[in-house]
Amino acid sequence: MNFDEILKIIFLSTLCFILAACATQEEKEEDKPVTTAEAFPSTYQAIASQPVIIRNATILTGTGEQLSGVSVLMVNGRIQSIDRQIANPGSAKIIDATGKWLTPGLIDVHSHLGVYPSPSHEANADGNELTNPNTAEVWAEHSVWTQDPQFTLALAGGVTTLQVLPGSANLFGGRGITLKNIPARTVQAMKFPGAPYSLKMACGENPKRVYGERNQAPGSRMANVAGYRSAWIEAKAYLKKFEEYEEELAKGEEPDEPERNLQLETLAEVLKGNILVHNHCYRGEEMAVMIDIAKEFNYKITAFHHAVEAYKIADILAENNVCAAMWSEWWGFKHEAFDMVEENVAMVDAAGACAIVHTDSPIGIQHMNQETAKIIAAANKSGFKVSPAHAIKWITLNAAQALGIEEQTGSLEVGKMADVVLWDGDPFSVYSRAEMVFIDGAQVFDLNDRSLQPATDFDLGILDPEGERL
Amino acid sequence: MKQIIYSFLLLICCSVIHGQEILIQNVTVHTQSDKGTIENTSIYIVDGQIEAIGARLDVASDTKIIDATGLQVTPGLINPYTALGIIEIGAVRSTVDVETDDEMFSTSYNIAPAFNPASSLIPLNRTHGLTMAIVAPDSGHHVFAGQAALVHLRRSGDLLIDRSIAMFARFGARAGRFAGGSRAAAYAKMRHAFLDTKEYVENSDAVMRGNWRDLSLPKHDLEALVPVVEGTKPLVIDVHRASDIRTLLELKKEFNLNIIIVGGAEAWMVADELAAENVPVILDPMYNLPGNFDRLGARMDAASLLHRAGVKLIFTALTTSHNPFLVRQSAGNAVAHGLPSTEALMAMTINPAEIFGIDDRFGSIEEGKVADLVIWDGDPLELLTRAETVIINGELIPMVSRSSRLRERYRNLNDSTPYIYRK
Incomplete structure (x- = not known):
């Protein structure tokens, strides 16, 4: 601390x-x-660590560079030095990583770990508040089961940070939360210190299906849009009330404090720029409409998620500085996911927009490197030139940027949190595995050391307590 | 008359296609036969079949030559558990024919008439090297899901080459729900179905005349179960929990069934028993979640453990309805977790062919077999590798899908042609 x-x-x-x-x-x-x-403040504490020097690894920095012959020194949870010659400060553990690869810890911007845990059943499926199309007042973190065994499986896949979001049944699903992937007894102890909250919004089929089937608005995409705009009008009025109150206070008057409303408070924080909008949206024309709504009410969309048609409007995304978080080749489960292009991520990237690979899957999150490898292969085969050093950004720095934590993590740069994965080979090979994972400089996973293979409470007594499922 | 001319034209076009002779030169061949992997050789394809394999081959003068220097060839990939052609868009009900809730059918529910050879899923999967699939029904209301079809993903002729290659069923928690709330009831339902089928076989005349007691299934369903109780048709059972697999092994012994396990999250726990009973497992090595209480023992190295115990493996990809070609990623992950790579390739080629009894024509690169081949631009199990050329039934497959056409349409957003005219 x-x-x-x-x-x-x-x-x-x-x-x-x-x-x-x-x-x-x-x-x-x-x-x-x-x-x-402050409600539910982060109580996250980095695990105590000794200094570590990793030598001779091939390094993908996350900033677009591939380095070799360079060592990395981690001290007090931070990357202290990346250099050809690093003197041992004395107490450092030295890891010879000849033949191995070093990357930043992977970041999944779209996950439901903890809110849709394994085992999955009606008693713990807590990711969608299906009672109103606007549930901006709910917070995903209040559903997180910290003992979800999916957290430790994701850690074995090199994931050090993840955003846990509410589901997409509602126009406004609620607040998402960015977590450090260290299961703890409380969710507060997993909250990424200083990370902004997010607001999950959803376009398209899901909200209109869920509520339309109940003969309730929204039953169509046009009602979706009316729903967003009505909510922002209310939020603006709410914000104004509080701004006037603050002004009167500042003048030394004694105004009545306006009554708090949790739903409008979240929306107002978006309007103030404190909460980032993460918007589930598949279709090109819907994304363009959402961008216009953001302009009308003067807020910013940080990222579109599941942006299957992002390639169709990649120039618009670039122009408006909106990230697109995408899959490799998931498609066809809904009509809005029918126009899948395997090179989507590379095409968005080539247009100069911020491209991210996300998973939305407790299996996919264990293989983010593989999902990226498939995109690299598809893109290079069809004439887009994508290097491994560049592609790693899709699951590290670009993801950090979308979560508003790019100053702290997401790349191997001096001064950043030492969130690092050492792979036993090229991370884009199907045969490679995360051998060591460090979060804030502390080793939290080791492929070859059972004492560093975490097990959640759930695993104990059900499986080999030493983490045999991995 | 019009139809006759049309058929005639079709005949010409297809005989031309089948007449195409292809020589793949300078290639590494993973034969999946006892010849193993042969380096720097050639494969000669005539009339849809593999005519010869060897370094120096005499070929016809108009043979199409493919120089595959530095490339690798495997047999076409086979995925034995897919919904190809019976689902177009998951959330559009009119395009989904996977299961029936109609209680009139159980074992007699046959998926073949629903299969759509024009599905947009097929070209995409072909370009990724999938050449054959079993299209399986799912259970809507009964422990028996129904009969699955074998589909050859060729571009001409009838793709349905076996309209009833296996019976599919379910056991465990979900089957228990279908049987009134307990897996024990699902077991009883299955066992009574087999007992009654035997009774039906022995007394079919009396049963058909109506001169027999009521049996637990309608006649059409009993009739569909006959080859299963006779052991000539495989019974593929979706089951995960170790205790459930043991229960099924008892049932197998009692009725002498030809059982194949699909799913099998905890199959590794009973690997020795499965090996002793010669029961193969259709596995997705990537499905390692304790996703429900039947699957608590799921693990990434299950394929390796099963293989070491002597269980024959087939791979599938359980998390995707639309991309059954991803069986290749599953296979690669099995290798990353200890399975020899030769075994991983076999689990997508010769193993499914043998287990489903089609290895006389499919599953390996041998003279006389159907020419289903994939030329890869690298290690066939690597994700950075792509299929360079796909040949099905001796025909070169165009490497085009909706996905690739959309890519080309939007490749250059500044193109002066309005996008709707870019095709």
Whole structure:
């Protein structure tokens, strides 16, 4: 824990004490505005680690470079040095990675681990609040089962960070959360420190099917759009109320605090630029409509997810600085997923837009490198030139950018979190596996050391407690 | 008359196609026969068949020559558990024929009449080297799903080359639901069906005359089960839990059935018993989730463990309805987790051919066999490798699909031709 965090905890606990004490004098103090504490703050703490030097690996930096003959030094959870000559600070563990490859930890921007866990059954399927087309008030993190064995399987696939999203049944599905992939006893202890929240929105077939079948709006794509716009109009009014309140306070007046509304609070935070919009949207024309809605209400769409038709509007995505998160070749499960192109990611990338490979799958998340390899193969075969050093960005730095954490992680650069995967071969070979995974400089997985193969509570007593399922 | 002319033209066109002679030169051949892998050789294809394999071959003068220097050839890939041609778009019900809820049918439900050879899934899968598939029904209401068809993904002629190659069924939690809430009831239902089929076989005249007690299945369903109880038609059972697999092995012994396990998440736990009973497993090596309480023991190295115990393996890809060609990725992952690569290739070629009894024509590169071949631009199991050329029934397959045509249409967004005229 760093000093700031300690101070924060002291401050918060003092505040609690004061508030508790104040409660008895409630009547006297009632005029004073009550400051709302941050809800569900991250309590994530990096695992203590000794310095590590990794030598002789082939390195894909995540910034587009491939390096060899270079060593990486990780100290206190950060990448301290990437250089030809690195002196051992003394206590460092030295790993000779001859023949092995080093990449940033992989990042999946679209996951439902914990909210749709394994085993999957009605009692723990908690990813969709199917009761209203606008459930911006719900937060995916409150559904996360931290003992979902899918977290540790994803870790064995080199995934160090993931965004857990609500499902796509609603126009506004709720808040998503970015987690460090270290299963903990509480979800707060997995929350990526400082990562912004996201808002899951959904276009197309899912919302109109779910509600249309109940003879309720939206029953069509046009009602989807009316639904988004009506909600943003309300959110603008709500935001204005609070802005006026703040202004009056600043003038020294004593205004009544407007009543909080969890749904509108999330939308208002989007309008203020504090929450990032992640928008499930398959079809080209729908993405273009969503971009116009964002302009009308002056918010930003960070990324379209499942953007099967992104290649059709790649120039529009580039122009509007919107990322597209895509699959390799999933298609056909819905009509809006019918126009699959195997080179989609490479085409979006070639148009200068931010391209991301996402999985939305507890199996896919274990093989993000393989999903990327298939795209590299398809693209190079049909004349797009994609190098491994460039393609790794689709599952590292570009993904970090979409989550608003690109300053902290997503590439091997000095000063960044030491979220690192050492592969036992070329990461784009089907035969290669993540041999060691580091999160904030601490080794959290080792292919050859059972003591570093984590098992969730669920695994114990059901499988070999030493992680035999892997 | 019009029809006659049309048929005549068809005959000409197809005989031309079949008459095409092809020589693949300078290639590494994974024969999947006892000849193993042969380097720097040639394959000569005549009339849809493999005519000869060897370094120096005499060929007809108009033979199409393919120089495959540095490339590798395998037999066409076979996936024995797909929904090809019976599903176009998952969420568009009118295009989905996978299962029936009609209680009139169980074992007599045959998927063949639903198969659509014009499905857009087929060209895509062909370009990735899939040349043959079993199209299997799923269970809508009964432990028996019905009869599956064998489909040869050639471009001409009838693709359905066996309209009833196997009976599919289900056991475990989901079968229990179909049988009133318990897997024990599903077991009883299955066992009674076999007992009644035997009774039907022995007394069919009386049963047909109506001069017999009521049996547990209608006559058409009993009739469909006859080859299963006689052991001539494989019974492919979707089952995962180890205890359920053991139960099925008992049933196999009691009725002398020809059982194949599909799914088999916990099959590795009973690998020795499966090997002793000579029961093969259709496995997706990538499906390692404890996705439900029947599958808690799923693991990535299951293929390797089963192989070491002597169980014959076939691979499939369980997470995709539209891309059964991804069986190749499943095979590669099995190798990454300990399976020898020769075995992984066999599990997509000669093993399914042998197990489903079509190895006289398919599954390996040998003289006299049907010319279903894939030329790969690298290691056939690697994901960075692509199919360079696909030959089915001796015919070169155009490497075109809806996907590739959409790619070409949108390749250059600045093209001055409005996109709807780019084809």
